Amino acid sequence: xxxxxxxxxxxxxxxxxxxxxxxxxxxxxxxxxxxxxxxxxxxxxxxxxxxxxxxxxxxxxxxxxxxxxxxxxxxxxxxxxxxxxxxxxxxxxxxxxxxxxxxxxxxxxxxxxxxxxxxxxxxxxxxxxxxxxxxxxxxxxxxxxxxxxxxxxxxxxxxxxxxxxxxxxxxxxxxxxxxxxxxxxxxxxxxxxxxxxxxxxxxxxxxxxxxxxxxxx
Amino acid sequence: xxxxxxxxxxxxxxxxxxxxxxxxxxxxxxxxxxxxxxxxxxxxxxxxxxxxxxxxxxxxxxxxxxxxxxxxxxxxxxxxxxxxxxxxxxxxxxxxxxxxxxxxxxxxxxxxxxxxxxxxxxxxxxxxxxxxxxxxxxxxxxxxxxxxxxxxxxxxxxxxxxxxxxxxxxxxxxxxxxxxxxxxxxxxxxxxxxxxxxxxxxxxxxxxxx
Numbered sequence: 001x002x003x004x005x006x007x008x009x010x011x012x013x014x015x016x017x018x019x020x021x022x023x024x025x026x027x028x029x030x031x032x033x034x035x036x037x038x039x040x041x042x043x044x045x046x047x048x049x050x051x052x053x054x055x056x057x058x059x060x061x062x063x064x065x066x067x068x069x070x071x072x073x074x075x076x077x078x079x080x081x082x083x084x085x086x087x088x089x090x091x092x093x094x095x096x097x098x099x100x101x102x103x104x105x106x107x108x109x110x111x112x113x114x115x116x117x118x119x120x121x122x123x124x125x126x127x128x129x130x131x132x133x134x135x136x137x138x139x140x141x142x143x144x145x146x147x148x149x150x151x152x153x154x155x156x157x158x159x160x161x162x163x164x165x166x167x168x169x170x171x172x173x174x175x176x177x178x179x180x181x182x183x184x185x186x187x188x189x190x191x192x193x194x195x196x197x198x199x200x201x202x203x204x205x206x207x208x209x210x211x212x213x214x215x216x217x
Numbered sequence: 218x219x220x221x222x223x224x225x226x227x228x229x230x231x232x233x234x235x236x237x238x239x240x241x242x243x244x245x246x247x248x249x250x251x252x253x254x255x256x257x258x259x260x261x262x263x264x265x266x267x268x269x270x271x272x273x274x275x276x277x278x279x280x281x282x283x284x285x286x287x288x289x290x291x292x293x294x295x296x297x298x299x300x301x302x303x304x305x306x307x308x309x310x311x312x313x314x315x316x317x318x319x320x321x322x323x324x325x326x327x328x329x330x331x332x333x334x335x336x337x338x339x340x341x342x343x344x345x346x347x348x349x350x351x352x353x354x355x356x357x358x359x360x361x362x363x364x365x366x367x368x369x370x371x372x373x374x375x376x377x378x379x380x381x382x383x384x385x386x387x388x389x390x391x392x393x394x395x396x397x398x399x400x401x402x403x404x405x406x407x408x409x410x411x412x413x414x415x416x417x418x419x420x421x422x423x424x425x426x427x
Contacts, residue, residue, distance in 0.1 A: 072385065080403060090385070091389050091414055091415055092403065093390055093401045093403040094392050099282045099283055101261070101283030101324060101406075102324060102405070104404070106324075109286040109320050111323075115319070119315070121315060122315070125310075130315070132315070132318040139294060140294075143265075150291065151312040151313075154253075157293050158218070160291075160293045161218070162218070165277060168249060169249075181218050184227065185220055186223070186226060199225075
């Protein structure tokens with residue numbers, strides 16, 4: 001597949017600047033280059049005085065103001081490098097919030113996704129599908145656990161874990177339901193996980209929280 | 218329900234025997250132990266799962282984040298005896314869809330086959346060593362802590378946001394985890410070269426703070 005070949009070439013390249021320029025030529029995205037050129041450099045602090053780009057203005061217009069963002073619009077990633085809308089390169093030690101374990105757009109993952117996207121994307125769990133069975137098997141074989149359920153995020157996984165534990169409590173522990181978590185923990189942004197997360201600043205806006213969660217030192 | 222290392226809380230490591238004591242207490246009281254390995258799992262802390270380093274096993278474990286290299290996914294894993302759901306008691310429209318699971322399988326297979334956890338351990342140790350070097354140089358760095366490639370650096374004052382923005386201007390992305398601490402959570406495939414580059418930028422940034 002053409003996309004996979006280009007990425008393989010990029011990875012071999014190791015010269016990310018050259019790689020970016022060449023991939024930009026081959027796969028130009030319509031919005032690239034429309035951003036602001038980033039503003040002046042402050043003479044004292046040497047920090048760039050950043051101006052809002054078109055995309056950042058549009059985000060303010062259409063997106064809920066729930067997230068604190070750094071004024072950078074990222075458009076491409078490869079390995080441990082990312083590039084913003086003005087073509088500036090960054091070494092990425094945020095990793096998509098500890099997500100990009102294999103770096104950005106790893107060829108092995110990109111190929112697998114591309115191939116599956118042409119095969120079967122979504123069927124629902126009313127049917128058997130193979131990729132989930134293969135992944136479940138691999139997880140069980142490489143952990144000390146026996147059964148798997150897939151969802152779509154960490155918060156959903158924690159919610160499901162609490163549901164499973166409460167089901168177990170109802171069946172085997174005389175109806176035990178309380179969940180003990182720690183201060184300074186973080187378990188997600190859903191309502192029950194806000195109750196589980198031991199950080200008052202995340203909890204206060206949403207009282208009364210779902211019952212049965214105790215935060216301890 | 219516990220994280221093995223509190224990620225969003227500031228990369229807080231447990232005391233040496235804490236987790237073993239929690240496991241023992243759970244066993245004694247008949248309480249289930251849920252381990253949240255969403256941030257610590259999939260090799261980030263130097264082993265495939267962080268619980269391996271503490272000599273304990275969870276009854277239930279949760280995963281997400283690095284499981285599918287950025288495709289949204291989450292997973293609940295449980296021991297046989299705890300897996301008590303019967304049909305209809307739980308569900309998810311998108312959960313386990315072929316696209317996310319194809320990405321997950323490719324990712325997990327790569328992590329296992331290439332000992333990515335081992336790389337995270339090795340490079341993570343080098344990162345901490347280099348950060349400790351910065352700590353010797355700049356007295357306002359009060360702590361360097363972490364496991365594998367989940368590492369934080371704490372300061373004596375609330376300068377984390379300034380550090381993040383100054384790093385940004387010099388081409389490095391880092392995360393402000395607390396007003397006085399920055400967190401590093403790079404891809405697990407990096408080498409010492411990337412660490413050297415990041416340290417070089419951090420050195421220049423911290424030198425300009427006074």
